[in-house]
Amino acid sequence: MDSKSLQPLYIQVADTLKQRIDDGLYPQGSKLPSESQLVESLGVSRVTVRKALGQLADIGYTVSEKGKGTYVAVQKLKHDFLGMAGLAQELQGAGLEASNQVIHFEKTVADQA
Numbered sequence: 001m002d003s004k005s006l007q008p009l010y011i012q013v014a015d016t017l018k019q020r021i022d023d024g025l026y027p028q029g030s031k032l033p034s035e036s037q038l039v040e041s042l043g044v045s046r047v048t049v050r051k052a053l054g055q056l057a058d059i060g061y062t063v064s065e066k067g068k069g070t071y072v073a074v075q076k077l078k079h080d081f082l083g084m085a086g087l088a089q090e091l092q093g094a095g096l097e098a099s100n101q102v103i104h105f106e107k108t109v110a111d112q113a
Contacts, residue, residue, distance in 0.1 A: 001044055009044055013038075013049060013052035014053075014056055017038075017056060018061055021072050028073070028074045029071060029072060030072050031071050031072075032053075053070055056070075057070075060073055061073055
């Protein structure tokens with residue numbers, strides 16, 4: 001963290017953690033290091049870490065469970081129905097894969113109408 005930066009330390013910490021999440025260091029659903037571990041590894045105060053975690057929660061990157069810790073939020077697929085991309089392309093962009101599964105198959109004769 002750069003204490004001489006014009007950007008507040010808690011924003012720097014939030015950006016660092018967000019980048020680690022985006023890079024997959026902390027995958028969706030995984031538990032983040034404890035506040036104490038983050039204080040130690042990042043060299044900032046507990047107040048700074050708490051404020052950074054609050055920022056991440058506000059933008060939907062993390063969820064906290066009282067007494068259990070902070071977890072990386074599972075991102076829901078956001079499909080832009082007004083855009084030109086298909087659902088398969090949206091899934092691929094989110095790192096997911098579309099697939100089809102035949103649940104029922106039946107052969108019938110068409111009416112003579």
